[in-house]
Amino acid sequence: MTSNLIIGTRGSQLALWQANWVKSEIERKFPGSTVSLNIIKTKGDKILDVPLAKVGGKGLFVKEIEDALLEKRVDIAVHSMKDMPAEIPEGLCIAAIPERENPLDVLISKNGFKLDELPKGAKIGTSSLRRMSQISARRPDLEIVSLRGNLDTRIKKLEAGEFDAIVLAAAGVHRLGLSSKITQYIDPEIMLPASGQGALCIETRENDPKTSDIIKSLNHATTATAVIAERAFLHRLEGGCQVPIAAHAKVNGDMVEMEGLVSDVKGSIIFKSALSGKISEAAQIGKKLAEALLEKGAKKILDEIYSEK
Incomplete structure (x- = not known):
């Protein structure tokens, strides 16, 4: 299978490293394919003099790249998973989650x-x-x-x-x-990481099976299972990267072990809990953990934060 593909990416040194890694993996696995990069500036890249929490909106580092994907200006989008909002735009899908780097x-x-x-x-x-x-x-x-x-x-x-x-x-x-x-x-007992931290997100169009089939070869099942749990947690809390929400899941054998946290901005009130279960139930574990924290009192904190936005 050979293809000419365009990757949409931010222009930072790190984003380019990530996009070039995906490019080299595709070209290695599918000889004859050519992959080029299209650098796209996002809202988060343009507004640098305001704290992220005050910029407002979700997908500050991904929306413009996702727009290019939907408009067929690019075939693939490469993001840091922790920048991804809980909901994916209609017509797009996460085609692969490669092996995670250190999430701390x-x-x-x-x-x-x-x-x-x-x-x-x-x-x-x-x-x-x-x-x-x-x-x-x-x-x-x-x-x-x-x-x-x-x-x-x-x-x-x-x-x-x-x-x-x-x-x-x-x-x-x-x-x-x-x-x-x-x-x-920093030990996760002191600082729990963000949902998806250390993982990449490779996004494609849902109606582009040829590209999706190529990208699926970059998926790492263990990483994907952990990230699915973390994103289900984030989705249930309606969270984005600007909210003090943390989640970290680990896969041990056929089990997922997960910790989650919701805090007020000052760190004076912190709700933290853990849950484990079968890897086949990764999404349900994330959702149940979120619901446990909401019941503990996290809902009040999140309602106050969201009302200020």
């Missing part, structure tokens, strides 16, 4: 201090409400400052002395070959 968050600090070692009042940068709330719960004495921009831009700001430490996804740091800069892999 990492701390990179100027002086080699771990999170618990940072001095009182140290300035820590992140753009994520999920990270902000969990840092605040652990270290309420730190100054958390909104930090936007591509991964390499954030590291440059740290090295320029604008921050004492920053928090990033381990996956992006690994993919760009910057692992030596990591000070600490």
Whole structure:
């Protein structure tokens, strides 16, 4: 099977790494195929001077790429899974979820201090409400400052002395070959990752079986099972990447073990729970875990956050 395919991607260094990885895998598995990239700017790329939570809307880093896919300007869309809203536009589908990178968050600090070692009042940068709330719960004495921009831009700001430490996804740091800069892999007991963190999402049109058949060869069943559970959790909570919701599922044999969290923005109220079950019930596990947190009191927190948007 040979094809000429166009991948829609954001233009950041990390997004291009991800898209080029997909391109090379397709060309390796299907000799004779040619794959090119179409770089598309998203709303999230254009608005850099406002915290993500205040920009509003879902799909800040994917909508324009999905539009190009629906309009047949591209054949494939490659995203970071954690940027994906819970709902996929009609006519599109997630065709493959490749093997996941490390899903944890990492701390990179100027002086080699771990999170618990940072001095009182140290300035820590992140753009994520999920990270902000969990840092605040652990270290309420730190100054958390909104930090936007591509991964390499954030590291440059740290090295320029604008921050004492920053928090990033381990996956992006690994993919760009910057692992030596990591000070600490943050234990999920301290900071639970975002739904889908560390995984890629490869999206195609539903009515394009030829492309879907090619992309399916990149799917990693174990990763897909874990991400299905996490996204079912996110979907039940009607969450996006701007809300302090966290979920992490692991597959052990024929079982899925999952933790979920909902927090207020300040980290003063945190609802956390865990659930496990058969891999065939991954989506139901995610949904049930979300419902357990809603019953505990998470609904009130989410209602307040959504009413402010």
